[in-house]
Amino acid sequence: MEQTIRVELSETLKEKPKTDQLEFGRVFTDHMFVMEYTEPLGWHNPSIVPYQPLTIDPSAMIFHYGQSVFEGLKAYLTSDGDAQLFRPERNLKRLNRSNQRLCIPEIDEKLALKAIKELVALEKDWIPGAEGTSLYIRPFIISTEPYLGVAPSRHYKFIVILSPVGAYYKEGINPVKIAVESQFVRAVVGGTGEAKTGGNYASSLKAQEVVAKEGYAQVLWLDGVEKKYIEEVGSMNVFFKINGEVVTPALNGSILEGVTRNSVIQLLKHWNVPVVERKISIDELHEAYKAGQLEEAFGAGTAAVISPIGQLTWRKEHLVINNGETGEISKKVYDTLTEIQYGKTEDPFDWVEKVSVPSKVKHA
Incomplete structure (x- = not known):
């Protein structure tokens, strides 16, 4: 009952x-x-x-x-x-x-x-x-x-x-600078990385504190075993547009399954934009950058929705992405998600749930 x-x-x-x-x-x-x-x-x-x-x-x-x-x-x-x-x-x-x-x-x-x-x-x-x-x-x-x-x-x-x-980030939809984290780890497979528990966030604070002093908004987390494969950016899921294809790390037991992440993937498929969930290493990302194929990068999460990444710093090398500007996909995803959330455009996925307000609980 x-x-x-x-x-x-x-x-x-x-x-x-x-x-x-x-x-x-x-x-x-x-x-x-x-x-x-x-x-x-x-x-x-x-x-x-x-x-x-x-x-x-x-x-x-x-x-x-x-x-x-x-x-x-x-x-x-x-x-x-x-x-x-x-x-x-x-x-x-x-x-x-x-x-x-x-x-x-x-x-x-x-x-x-x-x-x-x-x-x-x-x-x-x-x-x-x-x-x-x-x-x-x-x-x-x-x-x-x-x-x-x-x-x-x-x-x-x-x-x-x-x-x-x-807005969660004062920068809003403007690109932020991210440092690739090589010392600390966020989570490991078999741990609590795929659960939303307070300890995951407490253990991430030190890395954030260190890079904030150097002017970075957040860190790009690598896997906790080999420190090679990309997992999340700050407390957000992360996406990269490489040579026309959008890549996001596959869920592996240490990555949180984000609601915004799932929504981004569905939107991209709806638009017939190539999108794949797979392992991606920082070395592969660096090679794509050197080849001129790293076209966009952005974080996705409830608080900020979409946070474009304008620069990644790895081993003291600054990887400036899309001239430090918000990319076309990042902007389109952000605009579409927020327009659906605020009821400004059609919701083809039936994502929105109305809240009815009974007269007996209305405040004057």
Whole structure:
């Protein structure tokens, strides 16, 4: 039987930020969704409540063993004033794949989507309407059992919070400089690279910190065994246009299966642009560059959508791609994806999911 989501409205509403002052992930809406897991009850008590701090025991297992997963998606405001989501079911399926890897009990994906829709509907007035802005949705699960022992927790919280955001990168759709990482590794096959868990991101910070001091936006990650094959760029999937063909690293157990990545591949196939998923080494990429065949490079992810790469630095050599300018494919993919997300163009893939806003939850 489908669980009913309890709603507790906040007595005091926050002042909403001005759209031209939005940073990514700094401001949060008035409400959040919370659901508990305990044995033997399982997942229970789904509730929308006022946004508030969590009270968790200092011995909660999340603090000591890092058993957590999260997702990221967005709600968009159309020109007609409607709220809509972009492929949310894929995020929830991926959340459960992450749960499986981290030994966290799976959630009911239909209930989770219902919760996200109800929360977004309640907070619709928080969705900014300016160009390039959106309402970022962060579902996450943490282990909360008070126990110092290396074992799967028996208590969890599933929480969804919302944040009005502007562009993730200040550079926007303009190309960024990327350093090829040769010292640190992001993940290895058999590890947690294909799961969306906090530890993956914590371990990536050092490399980013080092290259940021040299003026680079992010790093290009190589595989963790041979340090030869390209995997991701920063926290995004990566694509290269080589001699007319678009190449992206094949999913191998250490690469996150991005929703935007899948969308880019489908778009390219729809346009009859040659696209292939396969292993690609940094040496092959360098050879393509020297032959004048490396035509474009870009990252793809929920936060930034598309981030063109204008320069790669490898072994102190600067590989300037497409004269440091945004490429034709990068621009077309970015424009098409964002136009679908904001309801400005036809959605031939049925990717968009409308959020209905019942009158009883509309704020004045």
